Amino acid sequence: MTSPDFLIVGAGIFGLSTAYELSKQSYKVAVLNPGTIPHPHAASTDISKVIRFDYGSDIEYMEMALRSMELWHDWNDLFKEPIYHENGYMLLSKNEISLEGTSYESICYKNIVDRSFEHEFLNEEDLKSSFPAFEKSIYRNAVYNPMGGFAESGKSLKLIADKLRSLGVEIIENQEVDKILYESNKAIGVSTTSSDSFHADHIIICAGNSSPYLLPELQPFIKVTGHPIFHIKASRPHLFNFHEFPTFAADIARTGWYGFPFHPKEKVVKLALHSDGLELNPLTDERKVYASDLQQLEEFIQESLPCLKNDPVVFTKRCCYTDTLDGHFWIDRHPEIENLSIGTGGSGHGFKMGPVVGEMIASIALGEKHAWSDRYAWRNLGEDTVQEEEARYKRGD
Ligand SMILES: Cc1cc2nc3c(=O)[nH]c(=O)nc-3n(C[C@H](O)[C@H](O)[C@H](O)COP(=O)(O)OP(=O)(O)OC[C@H]3O[C@@H](n4cnc5c(N)ncnc54)[C@H](O)[C@@H]3O)c2cc1C
CATH class of the missing domain: 3.50.50.60 (FAD/NAD(P)-binding domain)
Known part of the structure; x- marks a missing residue:
């Protein structure tokens, strides 16, 4: 050539x-x-990645994500079938979400209100009636907004x-x-x-x-870290129906857990952890999910989505983040x-x-x-550098 x-x-x-x-x-x-x-x-x-603009106090990331969402819509127009599905995004919190609060979810909620974006604020009762898949006593508040969702990655x-x-x-x-x-x-x-x-x-x-x-x-x-993902064959898929059930973050900054609706083509529910993960060498690591990862999944399902507790995990993988410090x-x-x-x-x-x-x-x-x-830009980072993405759960926080 x-x-x-x-x-x-x-x-x-x-x-x-x-x-x-x-x-x-x-x-x-x-x-x-x-x-x-x-x-x-x-x-x-993989089958899906979250598209969200909720970046807590990092307004520049929010602006970038909003611009990106417009461009995802443009890309949808380029293809015969959409690859970005705007089924909405829901932030769930075990604690109160409020406009005065300082948690990641509260700040995201304030951003949504400040910009007059369409949204729904949910309490335990609302969650129970609108999204019965969630264990009702776990999440005190949630904020749903119809922008965001997932892309078939x-x-x-x-x-x-x-x-x-x-x-x-x-x-x-x-x-x-x-x-x-x-x-x-x-x-x-x-x-x-x-x-x-x-x-x-x-x-x-x-x-x-x-x-x-x-x-x-x-x-x-830069370090490379591995993070588990799980596909579950839901026996009650209607509880995760893609037209009604949003992509969600389950108290993510304090647990790492997030998930997706029943995938319209792959016919599974995907759950994953956005945490510090395991540092590894991507050239040699087997990228396996370990028994301890499955144990964590079981605990999350038991606590948050008990309707999945007897359903088989049909696919797992450890996927690598290219993590700047x-x-x-x-x-x-x-x-x-x-x-x-x-x-x-x-x-x-x-x-x-x-x-x-x-x-x-x-x-x-x-x-x-x-x-x-x-x-x-190219910059000097070192031992004291702190990872700043607010949605990410860091063990020990
Ligand atoms: C488990 C997991 C979940 C995630 N979830 C989300 C999410 O929900 N939402 C979100 O926004 N982001 C998410 N991310 C992050 C997101 O996937 C990445 O930030 C993004 O995909 C990075 O894209 P990339 O092109 O830099 O890297 P990659 O997608 O890794 O692409 C790099 C490409 O380079 C190729 N390559 C590697 N070595 C060579 C070589 N020697 N020569 C030639 N080519 C080479 C690889 O084969 C690959 O195709 C997730 C990441 C992981 C691992």
């Missing part, structure tokens, strides 16, 4: 959305990915890749990059484990949790190497932001500014 303007390493949501932005601006783009798309080890795979990668091909982007599967090729302080291409090499005017690394291995200078700022994305040009950009650091909440992150990575690679990108 003739060299493209941009060669993107990694066809997860960050790489593909960047390719989409660049191809819209008529640049010649190629994307490399090991295996086929979606790759089973990509963080962006793995499927969206496939549809976006197909769309990109139709726009002339070269999507090259079964190519795993092993090295970035440099000439003095300039990146000129990459080599792959099949002994091929690919060249381009500009290289963009969007390799998710492999990014710190391709660029070891990122390793002090502060929980923010990592989007910048390399500080010392010309023609090399990086877009990574999803930190367990990046999927929903995919369309906006693609805009940011494309702008940065083009040498332009983006309204939100300063915060994600």
Whole structure:
């Protein structure tokens, strides 16, 4: 092939959305990915990811998520079938949610009210009548809003890749990059484990949790952590009916638990944990779910969703976050190497932001500014750095 303007390493949501932005601006783009798309080890795979704008006191993330939701709607229009399902999002709390409160849920509630977004405030009785799947005595309040829901994540990668091909982007599967090729302080291409090499005017690394291995200078700022997900074959699917039952967070900042309605195609209920997870090496780890994870699931179901307690768990997986130490994305040009950009650091909440992150990575690679990108520039993080995403449960908090 003739060299493209941009060669993107990694066809997860960050790489593909960047390719989409660049191809819209008529640049010649190629994307490399090991295996086929979606790759089973990509963080962006699986049947669903939460789309929410609730980021507590982090108003900039809220703005970014709202913009991303608009772009998800635009992407829905690009495909024959929707991949973003706006079935609403519900924050449940074991404690009182109030406009004066300081909890994550209370601050999210205040943001919703301040912006006059449509919502419903629920107490225990309302929860019992509207969402009988939840154990009634556990959650004191909930806030439901009809914006937000979930995207069919793995499927969206496939549809976006197909769309990109139709726009002339070269999507090259079964190519795993092993090295970035440099000439003095300039990146000129990459080599792959099949002994091929690919060249381009500009290289963009969007390799998710492999990014710190391709660029070891990122390793002090990024760790990879594994998080369990569970698919459950619900025996009473009507209690989780996708048209009535929202995507939800179950006291998430203090438990980590969140979940989805009965998946319209996969016919399962998915539950997962947004917590600090287990630090691991993604190149060697088996990404297994352990008996202790299943035990935690059992306890959560027993306490919160007892209608699932006898239902079989039909699929489990440990999926990897590319965690920056502060929980923010990592989007910048390399500080010392010309023609090399990086877009990574999803930190367990990046999927929903995919369309906006693609805009940011494309702008940065083009040498332009983006309204939100300063915060994600190459930065020094260390032992004292605190992970700042407010929805995430940290053991010991
Ligand atoms: C369990 C779990 C649950 C999550 N839930 C949510 C959620 O509900 N909502 C949300 O917004 N976010 C969620 N996230 C976070 C979100 O999935 C990620 O932030 C986002 O998908 C990151 O996208 P990415 O493109 O950076 O990485 P990835 O999706 O991992 O993509 C990287 C791509 O690079 C490829 N690659 C790797 N190495 C190489 C190489 N050497 N050469 C070429 N290509 C390579 C991989 O195969 C992969 O296709 C979750 C993450 C996990 C793990």
